[in-house]
Amino acid sequence: MIKVTIVGAAGRMGQALVRCSKLMPEIQLVAAVDKASCPLCGKDAGMIAGIGDIGIVITSDLPAAVKAADVLIDFSFHENVPATVKLAVEQKKAVVIGTTGLNPDERASVDQAAKVIPIVWAPNMSLGVNVLFALVEQAGKALGLDYDVEITEAHHRYKKDAPSGTALRLGEKVAQGRKQNFRDVAIFGREGLGGERPKGQIGIHALRAADIIGDHTVLFATEGERVEISHRATSRDAFAKGALHAGAWLAGGRKPGIYDMQDVLGLR
Numbered sequence: 001m002i003k004v005t006i007v008g009a010a011g012r013m014g015q016a017l018v019r020c021s022k023l024m025p026e027i028q029l030v031a032a033v034d035k036a037s038c039p040l041c042g043k044d045a046g047m048i049a050g051i052g053d054i055g056i057v058i059t060s061d062l063p064a065a066v067k068a069a070d071v072l073i074d075f076s077f078h079e080n081v082p083a084t085v086k087l088a089v090e091q092k093k094a095v096v097i098g099t100t101g102l103n104p105d106e107r108a109s110v111d112q113a114a115k116v117i118p119i120v121w122a123p124n125m126s127l128g129v130n131v132l133f134a135l136v137e138q139a140g141k142a143l144g145l146d147y148d149v150e151i152t153e154a155h156h157r158y159k160k161d162a163p164s165g166t167a168l169r170l171g172e173k174v175a176q177g178r179k180q181n182f183r184d185v186a187i188f189g190r191e192g193l194g195g196e197r198p199k200g201q202i203g204i205h206a207l208r209a210a211d212i213i214g215d216h217t218v219l220f221a222t223e224g225e226r227v228e229i230s231h232r233a234t235s236r237d238a239f240a241k242g243a244l245h246a247g248a249w250l251a252g253g254r255k256p257g258i259y260d261m262q263d264v265l266g267l268r
Helices: 012-021 045-049 062-068 078-091 104-113 127-146 165-177 237-250
Strands: 002-007 027-033 071-074 094-097 118-121 148-155 186-188 202-208 214-222 225-233 257-259
Touching: 002 012, 002 062, 002 237, 012 027, 012 045, 012 237, 027 062, 027 237, 062 078, 071 078, 071 237, 078 094, 078 104, 094 237, 104 118, 118 237, 127 165, 127 214, 127 225, 127 237, 148 165, 165 202, 165 214
Parallel strands: 002 027, 002 071, 071 094, 094 118, 118 257, 148 202, 186 202
Antiparallel strands: 148 214, 214 225
16 A cells, blocks of 8 residues: 655645545555645545545644655645655655646755655646647647647636646647747747747647636647647546556655656656
8 A cells, every 4th residue: 555645635636636545445545734724724634525534634744744654745835845845855755746836946946855755746647638748749749840839728717827837848848849949939928019920939828717627728730720639627536646646656666856747657
C-alpha cells in the first residue's frame, strides 16, 4: 500500500482526490491537510468529499501529515508549495505538485527540492490531457509554420490564474515541435490595431464562466483547412485519478529530479 497525504484537501481538487483515493486499492489515504484558517479543518475529509466518514480529519498539522506519508499530493495554493517541498526534503518524501501559478521564487524552491527528492510537477494531471500534449507537439512538428496556431481555454469563474497552466504547456509543446522559443512567439489575447498576424505566432486566449471544469482546444489553420485538437473535462476526478497514478509511479523508487506526466505515462 502507498501511503498518501493530500495537501489542500478542503478545496475542489482536494475533495476529488479524497474521493478517488478510495477507488484505488493500492492507495492508502493517511492524512488530509489544509491551512489553519480553513473553516473545514476538524471535519472528516470523507464527509466533505461526499463519501461518508472515513476516519481522517482535515488538519493543519503539515509536519505530522508529511511524516505519515510515502507520497504527498499538493493541490493547495501556490504560496504553500515551498513549505510542502521543504518538509518533504527534510523527511525524504516524494511529491506530486498539481498547483499552478507559482511565481519565480516558488518555482525555484521546487527546483532546489528536486535535487534531493523525486517530484512530479505538471500543470494538468489528466491522462487525456497529457496525451494531448504529445499530439500537439507532433502536429506542430508535422504542420510547421505554415499553419497558424490559436489556443483557447475555458474554466470556472473561481479560477485565479489565467491563462491556465495547461494552455501554457500546450503552447510550449507546439513551439517545441516547431523548434521555436515559446515566449518569443506567444501572444495573450488581442485588442486594438495590432496589425496583421505574424507568421509563427501562437495565440492564447482564456475564458472564465460559471462551473466549467476545464476545456482546451488547439487550432491549426492554413488556407483551405483547419485542424482542431480538443480536450474537455467533465469531472475533476480525471485530474485526481491522474495525480494518484503519478503518486503510485513515484513510490516505485524514482531518483531525485523533476518529472511530469509524460514521464509517468512513458510518452518521452
